[in-house]
Amino acid sequence: MADVFMNTYHRLPVTFAKGEGAWLTDVNGKKYLDFASGIAVNCLGHAYPPLVKAIAEQAAKLNHVCNYYQSDVSAAFAEKLVAACAGVGLKKVFLGNSGAEANEGAVKIARKYSLVKYGPGRHQIVTLKGSFHGRTITTLSATGQDNFHKDFGPFTEGFAYVQSGDIDALDKALDKTTVAGFLVEAIQGESGIKPQSAEYIAAAAKFCAERDILLMFDEVQCGMGRTGTFLACESYGVKPDVITLAKGLSGGIPVGAVLTGEKAADVLQVSDHGSTFGGNPIAAAAALVVLETVNNPAFLKEIARKGEKFQSIIKSWNSPKVKEVRGKGLMIGVDITEDAWPLLEKAITRADAKTPGLLMLSAGAKTLRFLPPYIVSDAEIEQGLELLKGLL
Numbered sequence: 001m002a003d004v005f006m007n008t009y010h011r012l013p014v015t016f017a018k019g020e021g022a023w024l025t026d027v028n029g030k031k032y033l034d035f036a037s038g039i040a041v042n043c044l045g046h047a048y049p050p051l052v053k054a055i056a057e058q059a060a061k062l063n064h065v066c067n068y069y070q071s072d073v074s075a076a077f078a079e080k081l082v083a084a085c086a087g088v089g090l091k092k093v094f095l096g097n098s099g100a101e102a103n104e105g106a107v108k109i110a111r112k113y114s115l116v117k118y119g120p121g122r123h124q125i126v127t128l129k130g131s132f133h134g135r136t137i138t139t140l141s142a143t144g145q146d147n148f149h150k151d152f153g154p155f156t157e158g159f160a161y162v163q164s165g166d167i168d169a170l171d172k173a174l175d176k177t178t179v180a181g182f183l184v185e186a187i188q189g190e191s192g193i194k195p196q197s198a199e200y201i202a203a204a205a206k207f208c209a210e211r212d213i214l215l216m217f218d219e220v221q222c223g224m225g226r227t228g229t230f231l232a233c234e235s236y237g238v239k240p241d242v243i244t245l246a247k248g249l250s251g252g253i254p255v256g257a258v259l260t261g262e263k264a265a266d267v268l269q270v271s272d273h274g275s276t277f278g279g280n281p282i283a284a285a286a287a288l289v290v291l292e293t294v295n296n297p298a299f300l301k302e303i304a305r306k307g308e309k310f311q312s313i314i315k316s317w318n319s320p321k322v323k324e325v326r327g328k329g330l331m332i333g334v335d336i337t338e339d340a341w342p343l344l345e346k347a348i349t350r351a352d353a354k355t356p357g358l359l360m361l362s363a364g365a366k367t368l369r370f371l372p373p374y375i376v377s378d379a380e381i382e383q384g385l386e387l388l389k390g391l392l
């Protein structure tokens with residue numbers, strides 16, 4: 001691995017050369033079954049033919065215009081995305097490049113909404129302990145994990161953290177005189193695939209509505225069909241004021257989005273916000289394919305079914321090494337009795353000409369995280385889990 005990279009990643013010992021479907025091939029020709037999807041990004045797998053075609057055709061026509069001009073493909077993407085989110089009341093979208101950038105947008109929207117309506121001093125954003133919202137200084141502030149709050153201060157001020165599931169604590173924290181927004185992952189991804197309970201989200205929605213605090217869902221990891229509904233918040237029956245998306249949105253091309261419902265639809269006005277690459281035509285062309293494919297009831301039902309199959313196979317082992325299996329759709333966490341990282345490494349290094357490797361993720365020291373591509377077949381789920389069983 002090139003020495004010139006800053007030492008920011010604990011990289012596993014494999015170099016990939018190409019991919020097809022749910023499979024990757026390394027530079028030595030060894031095969032790996034991908035149950036990680038580049039952390040929920042390659043939702044249609046690798047080299048999905050319609051995605052490749054759309055990207056190649058768009059690149060040959062027009063790869064970028066800045067947002068001072070208009071692009072038909074970016075407009076078509078924005079319209080299709082808002083239409084896909086209209087069921088939960090979302091009306092407008094701002095396009096950026098990443099999850100952190102989308103969450104920065106959400107924080108700005110909540111703060112300006114509150115400032116214009118109520119004046120200064122009501123700018124606090126409440127998030128959950130254990131949450132993860134990104135790596136910029138502001139989204140690190142939003143991230144409710146102490147280990148991220150060192151070395152880089154001073155951080156953006158005005159964030160407070162509450163324990164997930166504690167409705168009384170949330171009731172106290174959502175003070176209508178100081179709080180502008182509540183930002184929540186429907187299923188916490190990085191901290192171990194932890195779904196919020198229906199009661200907790202219902203209480204949050206009630207408090208936010210009563211106190212005019214923006215209810216904001218970070219669906220960067222759990223959105224875009226990952227849990228078997230287009231948005232994870234759909235299954236809670238709530239109407240958020242703001243939603244953020246990224247990762248799977250363009251199936252591998254960087255893009256992020258912040259969407260707003262009625263209340264916050266017109267908060268951002270000319271010059272309030274911007275992003276040079278936001279809504280880039282290549283990302284937009286790719287996202288159109290993802291939206292057309294994923295936002296389809298039959299396709300979403302298959303994600304849910306495959307996820308149930310995935311979980312039930314692991315549960316059927318009754319393995320003493322497996323403590324808990326949880327998640328929704330193809331977003332699955334497995335608590336194990338040993339450290340996850342050495343297992344991730346072993347699942348790669350054991351690959352040889354006969355046996356494929358397996359790509360998994362961790363989320364916490366002893367939790368395996370699975371985010372397979374939506375196109376994974378039943379046979380591939382069985383094959384990958386047989387590999388995992390052998391490793392355990």
Ligand SMILES: Cc1ncc(COP(=O)(O)O)c(C=O)c1O
Binds near residue numbers: 100
């Ligand atoms: C829930 C959530 N929000 C935000 C982010 C940050 O996204 P990005 O790395 O694209 O900035 C992530 C990344 O893992 C995430 O899981």
